[in-house]
Amino acid sequence: MQELLGLPPQASAHAADVDQLIVLVHWLMAILFVGWGAFFLYTLVRFRQSRNPKADHAGVKSHTSSYLEIAVAVIEAVLLIGIAIPAWATRVGDPPTDRPPTLVRVVAKQFEWHIHYPGADGMFGRTTNDLISPTNAIGLDRSDPLAVDDLYTINQLNLPVDTPVLVHLSTQDVIHSFGISSMRVKQDAIPGQEIPVWFEPT
Template sequence: MLELLRYFGLPTFSASTQGPAIDNINVLAHWLMALLFVGWGAFFIYTLFRFRASKNPKANYQGIRSHFSSYLEVVIGVIEVVLLLGFAIPIWASRVNDVPKGPDAIHIRVVGQQFAWNIHYPGPDGVFGAISVDLVDEVENPIGLDRSEEFAKDDIFTVNQLHIPVNTPINISLSTKDVIHSFTLTELRVKQDAIPGMEIPVWFEATMTTDELLEEIKGTAREGRGFEIACAQLCGLGHYRMKGFMTIHEMDGYEAWLAEEQEYLSEEEEDDWEDDWED
């Protein structure tokens, strides 16, 4: 069935630790759907053929007298309970309760806005600097970072460029500056709405690097196109183009990228943003 769903559009890979579980419950649900549809369909077509008026001119007042349908309803109910208790609720509980807090996890803030994703790293001190709406400048300082504050000096932010290491728990604090957006990493089976006035944790652990992905999709329609951040919630006229890019590195590659960004920061603030605005 997994193969069937994949033939029917589902990506052939899932690039996070929770991806296989989410694909799995989708597959189970589709098995149940397929069985019911084929079962009902077969019964339906058979009766349409067998009980047509020309073949069966006199209808039977009593009709069917079996309790088969009651059993069917009970069976569907039981399967749904199994899907709920065995799969859906545990997966959900893990999603919202197992947010990694330890030193091994990488903490990143993501701030949605019309129509871009701002990515904010705390820098070497590991603490996010202060933010103020009064400091927001759409070109120089889209998240309103207060550079004069102690923890803010080493913070890095990018626009539409999320870099993370593979096989490492990532803890994203998701928020938005304006309207509701939905932070979506299709290949990782991650999706979470960004709600104004709230900061919502999103966590995942990638299992595939960008290089591995590019290898995987050779010869398919998306050849050469790496991971992306999509917006799934209507957020205005630019909703369709609210796309970010995500690069998944090996750990050393990620650290090299961070060091490079740090270097830009120490060189001079002025022309940093230009690099990020490209693309």
């Protein structure tokens, strides 16, 4: 099914769970399509003109269709509460605490992704808007002792495998969509916000 849907290779610890949810949703959509398609064909045959040459202004007297609509709404609510919400909570929850994550800052700016690594000390150097320039897009203060070993790249994100990664995502201008399809990561960068995104490359 994954090959049929054209899903990219899995490259993160949670990718298999995301793919399973995608496959489940497609199976449910297929069931709904077949069910409602059969109901549609039934109504075309059952209420065709040759069988009902004169319109009945009283309308449908049975409540079967209403019961079907209620049943579908209940099933969808169960799916939302029982599957979608727990799955979403698992994905957007706090990163694992048993292992320290690799920290990365990702700053979006006009078709560029500016990647800031904290270096060997694991701590980011100070950044300030006053220092932002064409050659220093993230405003890194190189005079800060914590910034001495910081690394900076453009449009190149290097991550260790089998280690949680915590990305601090932000943008300098408009909304940008940060996505790594093979790792099943997708998050919009919103102006004025720093959004944490975590995943574990494999």
